[in-house]
Each structure stands twice: as structure tokens, then as C-alpha cells.
Amino acid sequence: MGIRGGRGAQPSASLLLVSLTLVGLVLLSFTSSSSVEAQKKTWCVAKPSASNDILSLNLNYACSQVSCAVIQKGGPCYYPDNLVSRAAVAMNLYYAANGRHPWNCYFNNSALVVQSDPSYGSCTYY
Known part of the structure; x- marks a missing residue:
């Protein structure tokens, strides 16, 4: 049985950060396109x-x-x-x-x- 050190938690934290960033970008693109569409x-x-x-x-x-x-x-x-x-x-x-x-x-x-x-x-x- 291997014991994970402090570095073992980094990939999941990095994955979480990337996921949150992508979700934020997707939400931002929806709000940006809706405001542009609302203007015309x-x-x-x-x-x-x-x-x-x-x-x-x-x-x-x-x-x-x-x-x-x-x-x-x-x-x-x-x-x-x-x-x-x-x-x-x-x-x-x-x-x-x-x-x-x-x-x-x-x-x-x-x-x-x-x-x-x-x-x-x-x-x-x-």
C-alpha cells in the first residue's frame, strides 16, 4: 500500500481549478452573447x-x-x-x-x- 504525500493532492486540485475556469468561461460566453442579441x-x-x-x-x-x-x-x-x-x-x-x-x-x-x-x-x- 502506498501512502500519498502532499503532491498526490495536487492533480485533483489542478483539475478542480481547470474545471471551475471552464465553467466560468462558458457562463461568461452565454451572458455576453445574450447581451449582444438583446441589443439588436x-x-x-x-x-x-x-x-x-x-x-x-x-x-x-x-x-x-x-x-x-x-x-x-x-x-x-x-x-x-x-x-x-x-x-x-x-x-x-x-x-x-x-x-x-x-x-x-x-x-x-x-x-x-x-x-x-x-x-x-x-x-x-x-
């Missing part, structure tokens, strides 16, 4: 190439999950009264209500995340 706002809009069938499905799905009152007649986003505009507003409402994560703007690959505010006239994209 994004919106979800319909792809220009999306078919009317897909946009109709997106519109119906998004409005079943969030209030789409802004695109109803008399609402600030009713005009222009076309499927692309109405679907884009509804898709963005869903995207915003669910945390603005890229996966909340997928819509079967018929949507895009943009960094330019698509608001127009009295229609504000949130």
Missing part, C-alpha cells in the same frame, strides 16, 4: 417566394396561437389587404410572443428573420 431586434416576415397555400396555413396557425386583431378590418395592419402582408404580420406576432427565437420563425421554411423593421404607416411590427 429582429422580426419575422414571409419569404417572397412562399406560396399562397403555405401563407394561408401560416396565417391560420399564428392567429390560433396569438391575437391577430391588428390585421382584422379596422386594425392598423389591415391594409394592404393581401395575404403576404397579413401573413407576415401574423407570423411576426407569433415569433415575438414566443421569444424571438429563430425556430419560431421557421414556418416550414417560408419565413425569414430580418433586422430591418418592417413596420409601415400605422402598422407597427413588435
Whole structure:
């Protein structure tokens, strides 16, 4: 049986120090990236190439999950009264209500995340 001296404890102490350093760096990278992401706002809009069938499905799905009152007649986003505009507003409402994560703007690959505010006239994209 060997008896460990004072040096036998060093590898485990070094390992602990390295582990704590790595955990700290990982946590720091998460906070740094979140603060950068918080500074740039994004919106979800319909792809220009999306078919009317897909946009109709997106519109119906998004409005079943969030209030789409802004695109109803008399609402600030009713005009222009076309499927692309109405679907884009509804898709963005869903995207915003669910945390603005890229996966909340997928819509079967018929949507895009943009960094330019698509608001127009009295229609504000949130």
C-alpha cells in the first residue's frame, strides 16, 4: 500500500481549478452573447417566394396561437389587404410572443428573420 504525500493532492486540485475556469468561461460566453442579441431586434416576415397555400396555413396557425386583431378590418395592419402582408404580420406576432427565437420563425421554411423593421404607416411590427 502506498501512502500519498502532499503532491498526490495536487492533480485533483489542478483539475478542480481547470474545471471551475471552464465553467466560468462558458457562463461568461452565454451572458455576453445574450447581451449582444438583446441589443439588436429582429422580426419575422414571409419569404417572397412562399406560396399562397403555405401563407394561408401560416396565417391560420399564428392567429390560433396569438391575437391577430391588428390585421382584422379596422386594425392598423389591415391594409394592404393581401395575404403576404397579413401573413407576415401574423407570423411576426407569433415569433415575438414566443421569444424571438429563430425556430419560431421557421414556418416550414417560408419565413425569414430580418433586422430591418418592417413596420409601415400605422402598422407597427413588435
